[in-house]
Amino acid sequence: MATTADFRNGMVIEFNHDLFAIVSFQHVKPGKGPAFVRTKLKSLKTGKVIDNTFTSGVKVTTARVERRPYQYLYKDDLGYNFMHRETFEQLILQDNLIDNKDLMKEGQSVEIVVHADTETPLSCDLPPFVELLISYSEPGVRGDTSSSTALKPAELETGANIMVPIFIEQGETIKVDTRDRSYSERVKN
DSSP states (O other), rough: EEEEEGGOOTTTEEETTTTEEEEEEEEOOOOOSOEEEEEEEHHHTTEEEEEEEETTOOEEEEOOEEEEEEEEEEEETTTTEEETTTTTEEEEEEEEGGGGGGGGTTTTTEEEEETTTTTTTEEOOSEEEEEEEEEEOOOOOOTSEEEEESSSEEEESOOOOOEEEEOTTTTTTEEETTTTTEEEOOOOO
């Protein structure tokens, strides 16, 4: 058991007969009335994000979850295949448990969140940044800008499409932020 004072981002709680991860929270003390905690909760079963308000000090049941290191191997008709980095046991996940699956490439390290009591995989978390090769992008022409932040579409080696600055060329490697699918920086070879 925990209280709202113990909330932190990433904490998993049992709420409405489901497991939810706390995406964000904010303690609010209005001038009139009792304090409360405003939260964004992500369902680990459906992936749906909901807003909920808890009265300050209310008790919640925490779920025991473990983050285990895995390596992405390949995708086949059964799902996405992963291998534990220490025990070498293999695991197959369905695509609904993986966010931004089109940013994963073979051999990449990921963390799989497992419910410790039932040994059930709940989600697959990519690292915050991944380095990917641009497989196709139109050439950028100087002067095509209407603002200082001109972007163009680019296709990555994994098949994902993101927006990149116009100076990025085909064949370059870039760093992509997996949390919001945005261009971060060019990787020097």
